[in-house]
Amino acid sequence: MTTIAIAGATGAVGQQMLECLKERNIQANLKLLASARSKGKEIDGHIVEELTQESFQGVDYVLGATGNNITKMWMPWAKEAGCIVVDNSSAYRLDEDVPLVIPEVNKEDIKNHHGLIANPNCATIIALVALHALHKKYHIKRMIVTTFQAVSGAGVQGIEDLKNQIEDENIPSKAFPYQIAFNLIPQIGDFDDLGISKEEWKMQNEARKMWHDDALKVNCTCVRVPIWRSHSESITIECENEVDVNEARELLTHAKGVLLKDDPKNQIYPMPKDTTNQDLVYVGRIRKDITDETNHTLSLFCCGDQIRKGAATNAVQILDELLKAND
Ligand code: 2RA
Numbered sequence: 181m182t183t184i185a186i187a188g189a190t191g192a193v194g195q196q197m198l199e200c201l202k203e204r205n206i207q208a209n210l211k212l213l214a215s216a217r218s219k220g221k222e223i224d225g226h227i228v229e230e231l232t233q234e235s236f237q238g239v240d241y242v243l244g245a246t247g248n249n250i251t252k253m254w255m256p257w258a259k260e261a262g263c264i265v266v267d268n269s270s271a272y273r274l275d276e277d278v279p280l281v282i283p284e285v286n287k288e289d290i291k292n293h294h295g296l297i298a299n300p301n302c303a304t305i306i307a308l309v310a311l312h313a314l315h316k317k318y319h320i321k322r323m324i325v326t327t328f329q330a331v332s333g334a335g336v337q338g339i340e341d342l343k344n345q346i347e348d349e350n351i352p353s354k355a356f357p358y359q360i361a362f363n364l365i366p367q368i369g370d371f372d373d374l375g376i377s378k379e380e381w382k383m384q385n386e387a388r389k390m391w392h393d394d395a396l397k398v399n400c401t402c403v404r405v406p407i408w409r410s411h412s413e414s415i416t417i418e419c420e421n422e423v424d425v426n427e428a429r430e431l432l433t434h435a436k437g438v439l440l441k442d443d444p445k446n447q448i449y450p451m452p453k454d455t456t457n458q459d460l461v462y463v464g465r466i467r468k469d470i471t472d473e474t475n476h477t478l479s480l481f482c483c484g485d486q487i488r489k490g491a492a493t494n495a496v497q498i499l500d501e502l503l504k505a506n507d
Contacts, residue, residue, distance in 0.1 A: 184242070237261055280300055284499045327379075341361075411452070416469055419477070425468055461489060
């Protein structure tokens with residue numbers, strides 16, 4: 181029987197990966213790997229083992245759910261053991277020989293792997309699932325995006341910070357530069373000399389790679405918001421071809437991984453409360469950009485669960501494709 185390891189099994193994404201494997205009824209021997217301080221913990225009937233150099237012996241696939249530095253430590257061990265890795269960290273996303281994949285967008289790229297496939301950033305996954313059908317029809321040249329990213333994006337500590345501050349605003353944040361409860365923080369990641377954050381660059385860099393289009397331009401502003409799990413994004417797309425709102429709605433009605441929620445007159449639109457704990461990306465508020473007389477620009481709003489479709493589910497979907505290909 182296949183053996184699958186989850187590296188970083190005790191974090192929010194790692195635990196969700198385990199849940200997704202169960203939901204998909206993926207039959208395998210499971211190895212839950214985490215730091216020494218989590219050794220012996222039980223998660224859903226599985227005992228957590230310490231992640232060491234020997235952990236990957238006999239393992240066929242690894243779902244990576246650790247931060248960049250820890251991932252760079254164990255990745256050579258997994259490769260040495262001959263594992264195929266689906267990695268959620270940003271460590272290898274832009275490496276030439278590493279496919280970056282959203283199954284609803286570029287599933288065909290999976291076959292190009294050399295033992296490692298990278299999971300895109302959560303905000304990129306949510307945006308591209310929402311936009312892919314429109315990109316295929318209208319060819320997006322430029323995107324202006326503002327994200328409203330849930331505290332879960334900063335892991336268990338981000339969730340803790342919000343929980344604590346709802347009780348007592350004076351409890352300082354550990355995962356954020358400022359108080360997050362009842363606040364918005366327009367910073368995710370360090371800023372460069374252009375005043376653009378690491379998180380904001382991911383949207384352009386990763387979308388260019390998955391759409392195979394180095395001419396794509398993305399202006400992104402990433403904001404941390406006091407929401408538990410779902411990321412929301414306000415997006416304006418400027419396209420090569422003329423756009424049509426009704427046609428766009430029709431395209432999104434049939435788009436993979438999308439649920440159209442677009443009837444603003446009846447107060448039907450995407451909200452993070454509705455997308456939490458499920459895998460679809462909700463898309464709505466679709467409208468022409470009235471400031472563009474050339475009729476090439478659309479605006480919309482989308483939401484998706486950052487831990488599920490934004491990370492764990494996407495990675496398990498990639499693993500599922502690998503298992504099917506090896507069947
Ligand atoms: C965040 N996208 O939301 C980053 C990492 N998950 O913090």
